[in-house]
Amino acid sequence: MKGPENPQKRRFFPGPSQLVHHPDPDGVVAIDGDLSVPTLLEAYRLGIFPWPTDVRLHARGPIVNVLLWFCPPERAILEFRNLQVNRSLAKARRRALETGALEFTIDQAFREVMRGCASVPRPGSEGTWITNEMLEAYGTLFDAGHAHSVEAWNAAGELVGGVYGVEVDGVFAAESMFHRTDNASKLALVRLMEWLHSRGIEWIDIQMMTPHLEKLGARSLSRRDYLVLLHRALRK
16 A cells, blocks of 8 residues: 655645745745755746855854755846847957857856856855755756756867756756856856747746846846746746
């Protein structure tokens, strides 16, 4: 006889209706759990993403790294129809492609792009949220066909920039990007959007707004509006 299912495991993440009214001001909706492919896919389908974070659990206790899952009260997206490539960036792109200073590939060095992102110092943080566990988990997600990267290479064949993210059921969440030469990450992002658009995707989730993404045309949505947009895209 089949035993009862484990309700705790089945209900690790809040449901869509619970997420809309979740009370945590920072958008933390779950703690701990695992980074398996099924868990990650479930999270992204709900509009949730993991973010390992250094926290102090007790006033005088040590700082420890805890796996937090977020669905922020405000979310940033970039719709391809609103993409704004200014004159200087367009000029840099033409020059890079014409001279061969940069070449862009897709899914050729996913783990290397993640390690490049992990090496970038983050303002206000001593470390990176891209831990070894995240590298292993998202590498496995890539092997399963649910994550992608765009790489920027210089004329010497060195990886000088890139961007990576997760694609679930036609929705793409950009996770992080890095550059070691001017404009490499921005141009990799533009190449990513062109590739996704050619496959019928109309926007990407960029999770949190940054000044340079805002200049590219990104906009912020409330959690409610984002979840409506997400589930509409998933149904499509």
